[in-house]
Amino acid sequence: MLFALLGVVAVGSGVLVVTTRHLVHAALWLVLTLGAVAGCFLLLSAEFVAWVQVLIYVGAVVVLLLFGLMLTRAPIGASDELDSSRGQQVAAAVTAAAVAGVLVASLVDSFRGARIDLSGDHVAGSARQAGEAIFGSWVLPFEVLSLLLLAALVGAIVLSRRDISPDPVPLDTRSGD
Amino acid sequence: MIDVLEGALRVLLVLGAFLVLPLVVGQTEHKAMAHMQSRLGPMYAGGFHGWAQLVADGVKFAQKEDIVPAAADATVFKLAPAVALIPYLVVLVAIPVGPGLVAQDLDLGLFFVVAVMGVGVLGSLMAGWASANKFSLLGGLRTAAQLMAYELPFLLAAASVAMAAGTLSLSGIVQQWQPWWLLWQLPGAVVFFVAGLAELQRPPFDMPVADSEIIFGAYTEYTGLRFALFLLAEYAGIVVLCALTTVLFLGGWHGPYAESLGWLWTLIKTMVLAFVVIWLRVSYPRLREDQLQRLSWQGLVPVALLQLALTGVVEVLIT
Numbered sequence: 001m002l003f004a005l006l007g008v009v010a011v012g013s014g015v016l017v018v019t020t021r022h023l024v025h026a027a028l029w030l031v032l033t034l035g036a037v038a039g040c041f042l043l044l045s046a047e048f049v050a051w052v053q054v055l056i057y058v059g060a061v062v063v064l065l066l067f068g069l070m071l072t073r074a075p076i077g078a079s080d081e082l083d084s085s086r087g088q089q090v091a092a093a094v095t096a097a098a099v100a101g102v103l104v105a106s107l108v109d110s111f112r113g114a115r116i117d118l119s120g121d122h123v124a125g126s127a128r129q130a131g132e133a134i135f136g137s138w139v140l141p142f143e144v145l146s147l148l149l150l151a152a153l154v155g156a157i158v159l160s161r162r163d164i165s166p167d168p169v170p171l172d173t174r175s176g177d
Numbered sequence: 178m179i180d181v182l183e184g185a186l187r188v189l190l191v192l193g194a195f196l197v198l199p200l201v202v203g204q205t206e207h208k209a210m211a212h213m214q215s216r217l218g219p220m221y222a223g224g225f226h227g228w229a230q231l232v233a234d235g236v237k238f239a240q241k242e243d244i245v246p247a248a249a250d251a252t253v254f255k256l257a258p259a260v261a262l263i264p265y266l267v268v269l270v271a272i273p274v275g276p277g278l279v280a281q282d283l284d285l286g287l288f289f290v291v292a293v294m295g296v297g298v299l300g301s302l303m304a305g306w307a308s309a310n311k312f313s314l315l316g317g318l319r320t321a322a323q324l325m326a327y328e329l330p331f332l333l334a335a336a337s338v339a340m341a342a343g344t345l346s347l348s349g350i351v352q353q354w355q356p357w358w359l360l361w362q363l364p365g366a367v368v369f370f371v372a373g374l375a376e377l378q379r380p381p382f383d384m385p386v387a388d389s390e391i392i393f394g395a396y397t398e399y400t401g402l403r404f405a406l407f408l409l410a411e412y413a414g415i416v417v418l419c420a421l422t423t424v425l426f427l428g429g430w431h432g433p434y435a436e437s438l439g440w441l442w443t444l445i446k447t448m449v450l451a452f453v454v455i456w457l458r459v460s461y462p463r464l465r466e467d468q469l470q471r472l473s474w475q476g477l478v479p480v481a482l483l484q485l486a487l488t489g490v491v492e493v494l495i496t
Binding site for chain 2: 022024025028031047048051052054055058059060062063064066067070071074076126127
């Protein structure tokens with residue numbers, strides 16, 4: 001019951017994120033969507049994932065998003081030029097529906113009738129379970145992912161620093177001397 | 178029935194603490210600052226040291242007109258104080274005061290607390306944007322930049338204690354705590370406290386509200402009760418940060434007669450830390466934006482990482 005309610009909130013605010021004409025409101029609706037999804041995780045006994053969702057997405061990603069919006073342009077009131085063309089809207093709706101269809105079908109098919117065992121000390125989804133799974137059977141993919149992230153970090157720093165880029169002379173002074 | 182009553186009682190107690198403690202900290206701040214700077218301020222209301230001035234200020238706030246600027250985004254503008262305040266109330270639920278004395282003992286308490294605390298900053302961002310005021314927008318931007326810089330060392334320092342204790346439950350961490358951790362986790366404790374101060378935008382990290390340059394940052398356009406709510410959020414934040422530092426690094430309820438007087442120890446440690454917060458405000462000048470960022474990325478983050486490594490090495494050696 002509660003799960004269905006949270007689901008409705010998540011989907012409803014998700015739709016509002018893409019349909020609202022207020023740029024910053026879209027980001028704020030996103031907070032509600034992500035929060036509702038975190039609530040769903042909680043109800044599925046995945047406590048760890050739920051709080052990580054709040055910590056990373058609500059606490060960091062949305063803040064970064066708002067920071068970017070406020071730094072560039074964040075008009076108060078509706079911005080009409082934000083709308084994409086009719087064709088693009090249809091294409092986006094079709095893609096979204098198709099992805100949702102595939103995901104729902106595969107999830108329902110693979111977890112049909114599955115039940116969460118709440119009786120033991122360490123329920124699936126608790127921090128201990130998640131830790132044992134990640135650093136036990138999934139340790140190799142975990143390490144590969146962390147390496148990938150590290151490479152991306154180093155790449156971002158190299159791209160943003162002028163003084164260590166392969167072309168050390170700034171573009172605007174090259175022709176001068 | 179008993180369960181429901183007990184739950185209601187716990188919630189009421191937390192609400193009471195939430196309403197009383199921030200006001201106590203606020204009043205202490207007024208008085209401590211007044212005496213440290215030798216400018217006493219209002220001393221007559223109510224008799225002893227003008228304690229009733231707090232009541233008078235509250236009445237004044239409630240009487241003021243609630244103004245929403247014409248160009249502002251009214252909904253977001255009105256919602257912002259609540260978003261700033263409520264997370265701190267929610268966090269208090271998970272903080273253990275004494276052995277077994279906690280409103281709701283969560284298996285993932287530490288994660289819950291830092292996650293929910295991070296939501297509060299959205300209130301300042303919303304206020305900064307919705308006010309339709311350049312100074313407010315600048316304040317909001319500075320808030321966001323500061324949060325992004327200090328969230329990382331804050332989390333790393335907290336993770337170090339969790340590693341040492343081998344649990345994410347706040348009560349569990351206090352139970353595992355031993356006096357020599359004071360030394361072992363000292364760098365982590367300093368990083369945690371300093372980064373927490375910066376997230377609360379307390380002086381010397383009050384660049385986002387720097388009154389001499391951007392008036393009062395994101396809160397410039399607020400009046401009356403909504404403004405009071407933002408102030409309350411700041412003091413509630415101090416209480417939460419000090420209580421968390423106590424629980425994670427200072428051993429919470431540990432002390433003489435911990436079984437019966439544990440809650441008193443937690444309270445005393447929290448209040449002493451709150452006094453340190455006030456003391457720092459009077460002692461240090463405001464940091465510039467570039468100094469702020471440098472302190473976090475070049476100072477606190479490396480120290481927190483070193484602390485994490487140290488915790489790991491010691492943990493492996495003693496087990």
